[in-house]
Amino acid sequence: MSLHGRPGYxxxxxxxxxxPFRTLRNAMSATPAPSDHRLAAIHAAVETHRPRPGAxxxxxxxxxxxxxxxxxxxxxxxxxxxxxxxxxxxGVVSFxxxxxxxPPGRHVxxxxxxxxxxxxxxxxxxxxxxxxxxxxxxQTTPDGAISLEPVYCLGNCACSPAIRVGDEILGRVSCAxxxxxxxxLREEVPA
Amino acid sequence: xxxxxFVPMDSGALSVGAGDVAQAIAAEATVRGIDIELVRNGxxxxxxxxxxxxxxxxxxxxxxxxxxxxDVPALFDAGFxxxxxxxxxxxxxxxxxxxxxxxxxxxxxxxITDPLxxxxxxxxxxxxxxxxxxxxxxxxxxxxxxxxxLRGRGGAAFPTGIKWNTVLHAAGxxxxxxxxxxxxxxxxxxxxxxxxxxxxxxxxxxTIAGLAVGARHGYIYLRSEYPHAFHTLQQAIAxxxxxxxxxxxxxxxxxxxxxxxxxxxxxYVCGEETAMLESLEGKRGIVRFKPPLPAIQGLFGKPTVIxxxxxxxxxPLILARGAAxxxxxxxxxxHGTLPFQLAGNLRHPGLVEKxxxxxxxxxxxxxxxxxxxxxxxxxVQVGGPLGAYVxxxxxxxxxxxxxxxAMGAMIGHGGLVAFDDTADMARLARYAMEFCATESCGKCTxxxxxxxxxxxVIDRIIAGEARDANLALLDSLCDxxxxxxxxxxxxxxxxxxxxxxxxFPQDFGIAPVxxx
Numbered sequence: 001m002s003l004h005g006r007p008g009y010x011x012x013x014x015x016x017x018x019x020p021f022r023t024l025r026n027a028m029s030a031t032p033a034p035s036d037h038r039l040a041a042i043h044a045a046v047e048t049h050r051p052r053p054g055a056x057x058x059x060x061x062x063x064x065x066x067x068x069x070x071x072x073x074x075x076x077x078x079x080x081x082x083x084x085x086x087x088x089x090x091g092v093v094s095f096x097x098x099x100x101x102x103p104p105g106r107h108v109x110x111x112x113x114x115x116x117x118x119x120x121x122x123x124x125x126x127x128x129x130x131x132x133x134x135x136x137x138x139q140t141t142p143d144g145a146i147s148l149e150p151v152y153c154l155g156n157c158a159c160s161p162a163i164r165v166g167d168e169i170l171g172r173v174s175c176a177x178x179x180x181x182x183x184x185l186r187e188e189v190p191a
Numbered sequence: 192x193x194x195x196x197f198v199p200m201d202s203g204a205l206s207v208g209a210g211d212v213a214q215a216i217a218a219e220a221t222v223r224g225i226d227i228e229l230v231r232n233g234x235x236x237x238x239x240x241x242x243x244x245x246x247x248x249x250x251x252x253x254x255x256x257x258x259x260x261x262d263v264p265a266l267f268d269a270g271f272x273x274x275x276x277x278x279x280x281x282x283x284x285x286x287x288x289x290x291x292x293x294x295x296x297x298x299x300x301x302x303i304t305d306p307l308x309x310x311x312x313x314x315x316x317x318x319x320x321x322x323x324x325x326x327x328x329x330x331x332x333x334x335x336x337x338x339x340x341l342r343g344r345g346g347a348a349f350p351t352g353i354k355w356n357t358v359l360h361a362a363g364x365x366x367x368x369x370x371x372x373x374x375x376x377x378x379x380x381x382x383x384x385x386x387x388x389x390x391x392x393x394x395x396x397x398t399i400a401g402l403a404v405g406a407r408h409g410y411i412y413l414r415s416e417y418p419h420a421f422h423t424l425q426q427a428i429a430x431x432x433x434x435x436x437x438x439x440x441x442x443x444x445x446x447x448x449x450x451x452x453x454x455x456x457x458x459y460v461c462g463e464e465t466a467m468l469e470s471l472e473g474k475r476g477i478v479r480f481k482p483p484l485p486a487i488q489g490l491f492g493k494p495t496v497i498x499x500x501x502x503x504x505x506x507p508l509i510l511a512r513g514a515a516x517x518x519x520x521x522x523x524x525x526h527g528t529l530p531f532q533l534a535g536n537l538r539h540p541g542l543v544e545k546x547x548x549x550x551x552x553x554x555x556x557x558x559x560x561x562x563x564x565x566x567x568x569x570x571v572q573v574g575g576p577l578g579a580y581v582x583x584x585x586x587x588x589x590x591x592x593x594x595x596x597a598m599g600a601m602i603g604h605g606g607l608v609a610f611d612d613t614a615d616m617a618r619l620a621r622y623a624m625e626f627c628a629t630e631s632c633g634k635c636t637x638x639x640x641x642x643x644x645x646x647x648v649i650d651r652i653i654a655g656e657a658r659d660a661n662l663a664l665l666d667s668l669c670d671x672x673x674x675x676x677x678x679x680x681x682x683x684x685x686x687x688x689x690x691x692x693x694x695f696p697q698d699f700g701i702a703p704v705x706x707x
Contacts, residue, residue: 053491054453056473061415061454082473095475096456098415114377114626115572115608115619119535120563152459152576152626153377154416156203157534157608158238158541167418171206 034073041066042074046081056082056092060099069100105140105147107185110164113150116157121174125161126150128175133182145186193226194272195247200306201234201387202419203380208259209242215260216244219267227272233388235302236542237289245284248274254284289558294520295544296528297504298381301388307426309434312391318436320507324399325444329359332403336506338514340526345371345462345499346574346603346679348525348592351506354496357486358404361494366406368397368496369471369489370503372413372420373455373462376575378606381530381542382500386413386420389504390427391436394450396503398441399510400496401448410490411452412467424452459576459630463678464497466632477632478678499604501530522548525591533559535608536568552586555609566611570695572619574603576626577683579690580616599690601683616695620688621649627684638681641672645688652699662701665692 045062049055059078063070070093079086093099111129112122133141133148140147156162159171163178170181198213199205213229220227235243240256244266255271258279269277281287295301304311312318324332337352358366370393374382386393397409413421428450432438439447458476460466465479468490489495505527509517518526525547531554533540538560545554555561555568562568570580579600588594595602610619624645631638648665652658669685676682696703 054471054473057453057456057470060456092473092475096458098455098457115576115622116378116534118619118622119608119610119614151416151457152630153375153379155374155380155383155414156206157378157380157532157606158236159203159206159241160534160540162206164416169202169206169419171203 034071038067038071039073039077042071042077046077050081056089057096060093060096064099069103071103072101105144106188107145107165108147108149109182109185110149110151110154112152112154112156112160112162112164114153114157116153117161120160122161125163125173125175125178129178132175132179143186146182193228195228195230196272197230197232197245197247197252198242199234199302199388200231200419200423201241201302201384202417203238203384204234204241204243205419207241207257211260212242212244212258212263215263219263220272223267225267225272230305232304233301233306234384234542235284235290236298236384237287237539238541239539240281243284244271246272246274250274250283252284254281254287255279256281289539289541289543292558293544294528294546296508296517296520297392297501298385298389298530298542298544299508300392301384304389306388306390306423307430309391309430309436312389316511317391317507318395318442320510321395321399321402321436321442323510324402325442329403329405332399332510333359335510335514336403339505339509339517340514340521340524341502341505341509341517342525342592343499344501344505344529344604346376346601348602351498351502354486354498355400355403357484358406358494358496361487363493365408365491366404366494366496367490368400368404368406368409368498369467370397370409370411370500371462371464371467371497372411372417372500373467374417374500374604375414375459375462376577376604376606378534378572378608379532379575379604380534381532381605383417383420384542385500385504385530386417387423390424391431392504392507393424393500394427394431394437396506397450398437398448399506400498400503402441402444402446404494404496406496407447407449409448409450410471411450412455412461412471413452414455414461415457421452421454428452458632459626460632460678460680463632463680466678467497468495475632477634478680480677501604520546521591522546522589523591523593525593529590529602529605531590532604532606533609534606535571536562536564536611537609538563547591548589550587550589551581551607554590554607555586559607559609562609562611564611564613566613568609569612569614570610570616570691572608572610572687573606574601575606576623577679577686578603578606579686580619580694581690582694584694600686616691616698617649617653617700620691620699621646621653623684623687623691624649627680631680635675635677635681637672637675638677638684641668641676641681642684644668645672645684649688655700658700662692662699 049058075089079089137150154162156171162171243256244258245252269275300315333355341351342348441448461470461476466476470476485495520527528546530544543558627642633639651661672681673685
């Protein structure tokens with residue numbers, strides 16, 4: 001199951017020599033079987049937001065906030081509630097970078113790739129992040145602690161380079177500070 | 192009397208430890224038995240000093256920064272809370288040259304007040320504009336905004352009043368006000384600062400827009416990269432509603448206006464107004480054809496005012512002080528002020544609100560303090576990822592919409608990203624195309640395919656493969672994207688590429704053209 005529906009994205013990744021990671025990512029993202037807990041969270045999110053005009057994005061946010069990703073079994077539930085086709089829902093999920101269709105690691109670390117961060121050593125930080133974690137963008141470390149994502153501006157351009165961990169924005173992130181942050185995250189016991 | 196100490200809640204300040212500093216100050220004050228009132232304000236916009244701690248004194252607020260949690264005991268030892276000197280002290284905040292030289296209209300309260308305190312907001316001129324608007328009919332409000340000369344601050348610089356007038360005269364009982372808070376341009380953060388530091392200002396501006404055009408519902412489309420702004424706005428909306436500034440009877444006017452924040456989901460193209468409407472309707476963020484204009488057929492097919500955060504936040508003051516007051520700032524057809532955002536490789540990055548007409552050189556050197564690395568500034572990207580790279584030879588052109596357009600650049604949302612002389616302009620040009628490819632909505636071919644081909648062609652130029660042929664190809668490709676794309680994403684991605692090529696050809700392996 002690949003939701004790489006973003007136009008232009010596909011070919012670029014391949015041409016920049018990143019082909020192996022897609023294979024790897026698919027292999028790593030063995031989708032856990034649906035559970036009652038997950039289905040309950042999906043139904044709750046769908047019911048809460050169903051009456052709102054333009055309810056789909058609020059529903060998807062609520063599901064991802066509760067579960068960390070949008071599991072495949074959410075698609076038919078949403079489609080039925082909104083009287084849309086599964087293809088339409090799938091199309092929306094795959095369009096937006098924010099929505100995940102594979103379970104993330106315990107922490108999602110986003111590294112800003114935009115210009116202001118580039119002007120302050122962001123490219124070195126990107127490379128350091130990938131090398132030190134041993135993974136590429138959109139992958140999760142083998143211990144399941146950290147998923148690495150690129151992000152295009154966190155609005156923290158006066159404190160570049162910036163990263164985001166969960167809902168926390170961190171600025172002036174040197175490679176050394178990145179390592180300390182990651183170390184802290186690894187030590188956190190999963191809830 | 193307890194001593195008022197300010198530690199910002201702004202996400203930029205938090206990103207460098209303001210949360211820990213606030214905790215440390217509270218804990219230290221308790222241990223020492225000192226009675227303090229800790230206020231979590233917005234940021235003053237002097238980010239190199241963040242976390243910036245301020246202490247209220249008879250003479251005014253004293254600034255200390257950048258403060259770490261470890262500095263806190265020493266600050267108390269030095270009696271900073273009673274005006275004592277410390278090596279991190281900068282004297283009166285208002286006297287710091289970076290702030291003293293600014294013309295803060297839209298940002299007049301940011302960093303000064305408690306963002307969620309309605310009492311603070313009103314004490315600093317808040318709701319004066321709305322109270323004035325309540326006594327006017329829609330046409331009179333629109334006239335005031337039109338006369339102020341305010342133009343869209345999101346980048347397109349379309350006159351705000353003219354847009355409002357179209358919606359005012361559009362038929363139908365259901366109309367919407369949508370605030371574009373999808374501040375996706377890299378190097379920009381003024382929307383975020385205002386939403387986190389003075390959210391009622393945006394709420395007031397949107398409510399005035401609602402009264403002006405006869406809309407009863409407003410949406411703030413906020414990017415998901417701004418979690419702190421999301422929480423602040425939600426709390427502010429709830430408080431404003433409870434106090435009667437929003438809801439069924441706005442400020443006792445008998446007219447209703449409801450406001451809601453909706454989160455985007457990490458798609459840059461949703462900053463394009465029609466893609467944003469699609470997203471709000473729960474669809475893929477695909478750009479719409481225009482016409483119909485959103486002012487006639489916008490959200491859910493209804494007439495819709497769409498404005499940027501900075502445009503809407505300028506409105507309360509325009510109503511409160513009158514169109515002429517605002518119009519007198521600026522130059523030519525660029526009236527008022529613009530909150531410029533200084534980012535990238537600068538010693539003093541931050542927010543500088545100035546009237547139009549200031550030059551890049553003044554902003555970069557007088558305010559920005561030159562490069563952080565101490566090396567010469569080589570290029571500045573003005574106006575986000577689709578903005579041109581401006582070389583040093585153009586630093587003296589006044590920042591005015593028309594003057595910038597004349598030199599093939601744009602002011603956009605007022606973001607400036609400075610690069611020193613280590614920047615590789617060919618790599619940055621490649622990045623512009625790569626970014627466009629990642630973020631293209633895919634509807635039109637020039638943007639969808641052109642950006643990917645653009646990356647390939649630039650790669651070949653950098654590698655020195657058939658350079659002349661590929662340069663001609665890149666030129667033709669840029670021309671197609673510029674003229675053939677449906678929206679600004681594909682239509683402007685060539686700007687950074689072409690400006691980098693024109694001003695820094697040596698980075699592409701081309702000998703610079705020397706004057707005859």
